[in-house]
Amino acid sequence: MTEENLHDSPTTDPLDLHACTHGQLLALMAELGQPAFRAAQIEDWVWSKGVASPDEMTNLPKALRGALAARTSASSAVELARQVSLDGSRKYLLRFKDGAAAECVGMPGTRKLSVCVSTQAGCAMGCVFCATGRSGLIRSLTAGEIYEQVMHVRNDFNTRVTSVVFMGQGEPFANYDETLKALRRLNASGALNIGARHLTVSTCGLIPQILRFANEPEQFTLAVSLHSTIQKTRDALMPGVKRFSLVHLYAALGEYTDKTGRRPTYEFALMRGVNDTDEEIDSLCDFCRGTLCHVNIIQLNEISGSPFHPSTSERAQAFIDRLARVGVEATIRNSRGADIDAACGQLRQRVIS
Ligand code: SF4
Known part of the structure; x- marks a missing residue:
């Protein structure tokens, strides 16, 4: 993980956590210098626990939660x-x-x-x-x-x-x-x-x-x-x-x-x-x-x-x-x-x- 990657400012539209594919999430993790298993952890929050706010994803490093908040969105109904x-x-x-x-x-x-x-x-x-x-x-x-x-x-x-x-x-x-x-x-x-x-x-x-x-x-x-x-x-x-x-x-x-x-x-x-x-x-x-x-x-x-x-x-x-x-x-x-x-x-x- 590099601090530099995590603090990069977004250059594209935020990734919708409720709509993105596993591949897109893996690509984002790679871009942020994160190991691939983080994608599965995020999916577990979104799809099993019903949590889409990165702030609440407590098993992720704080810096990653911040980066996710900047790079993703969740179409919460x-x-x-x-x-x-x-x-x-x-x-x-x-x-x-x-x-x-x-x-x-x-x-x-x-x-x-x-x-x-x-x-x-x-x-x-x-x-x-x-x-x-x-x-x-x-x-x-x-x-x-x-x-x-x-x-x-x-x-x-x-x-x-x-x-x-x-x-x-x-x-x-x-x-x-x-x-x-x-x-x-x-x-x-x-x-x-x-x-x-x-x-x-x-x-x-x-x-x-x-x-x-x-x-x-x-x-x-x-x-x-x-x-x-x-x-x-x-x-x-x-x-x-x-x-x-x-x-x-x-x-x-x-x-x-x-x-x-x-x-x-x-x-x-x-x-x-x-x-x-x-x-x-x-x-x-x-x-x-x-x-x-x-x-x-x-x-x-x-x-x-x-x-x-x-x-x-x-x-x-x-x-x-x-x-x-x-x-x-x-x-x-x-x-x-x-x-x-x-x-x-x-x-x-x-x-x-
Ligand atoms: S029953 Fe109603 S909701 Fe279902 S197909 Fe017909 S119009 Fe659409």
């Missing part, structure tokens, strides 16, 4: 608002350094903590039943910003995160590279070490990315929002994926299961009088029969001002029973945090007082 549900879920609105904001949710269980993260601030897909879809896309989030949401929830609950679902605001596959980086970081043993199967990405059906996802080596879990298997209804509900027909989606999912041997989950949010008819049940049975899948029937959450309303429990049960008759496993999923607008389709960029 600021919590703008939070709400706590009667079921114990907590929803947070986080603001990133450029002012873009997104919501994430922590859902505790017995010895479990699930986190739902956003991959974009807003969303361009325009699903008509979704609060996020109504506000449009502001921007995609970086892998660091996605990861930070998980750390924020973990630190608030002060417990280990056991699973993460990428089902908050945004279409993860419209932000594929950063989503994948975040998945890998969450899965890494030097970071949160969450098993790949406990990391679930939910897409509304972007076919090229589903096929790309099938080729990733990790066993991440795929969820696909169907919401209707009748083309006309699906087009009306999910205009953002109109260009991908159900026939092609079916073929792509076949390719995905053949290649990975993994079972995707199909999400189906029931809306009274819209997609809960007998015709929809028949069509869904046809779509799923003989394929590897699990269907989650979700009873839509009421969004104020929305023309869509939840279906009855009887209709939900009718879907489950009919699917069972054709050998398809299905469950009715209880949305968590519905009382704080934290449930599926309810997230949006809003400051809650």
Whole structure:
């Protein structure tokens, strides 16, 4: 280590500790005349301990902490608002350094903590039943910003995160590279070490990315929002994926299961009088029969001002029973945090007082 190196003034933009690669950190250590193991120590602070301020990295020499403070930045998210549900879920609105904001949710269980993260601030897909879809896309989030949401929830609950679902605001596959980086970081043993199967990405059906996802080596879990298997209804509900027909989606999912041997989950949010008819049940049975899948029937959450309303429990049960008759496993999923607008389709960029 040379004092001279450590006190060199920065000549480039600060390195964002939440976004930089291991290689970039190693290069910075070399530039500062530091041994390579310092990079791993810094990553341990950032990714395992959730600390991005060099001042708090107590196992680093003081001079290095000073140099890091001058040469790096950390896009620490600021919590703008939070709400706590009667079921114990907590929803947070986080603001990133450029002012873009997104919501994430922590859902505790017995010895479990699930986190739902956003991959974009807003969303361009325009699903008509979704609060996020109504506000449009502001921007995609970086892998660091996605990861930070998980750390924020973990630190608030002060417990280990056991699973993460990428089902908050945004279409993860419209932000594929950063989503994948975040998945890998969450899965890494030097970071949160969450098993790949406990990391679930939910897409509304972007076919090229589903096929790309099938080729990733990790066993991440795929969820696909169907919401209707009748083309006309699906087009009306999910205009953002109109260009991908159900026939092609079916073929792509076949390719995905053949290649990975993994079972995707199909999400189906029931809306009274819209997609809960007998015709929809028949069509869904046809779509799923003989394929590897699990269907989650979700009873839509009421969004104020929305023309869509939840279906009855009887209709939900009718879907489950009919699917069972054709050998398809299905469950009715209880949305968590519905009382704080934290449930599926309810997230949006809003400051809650
Ligand atoms: S349901 Fe998902 S993909 Fe559709 S608009 Fe909402 S956030 Fe976007």
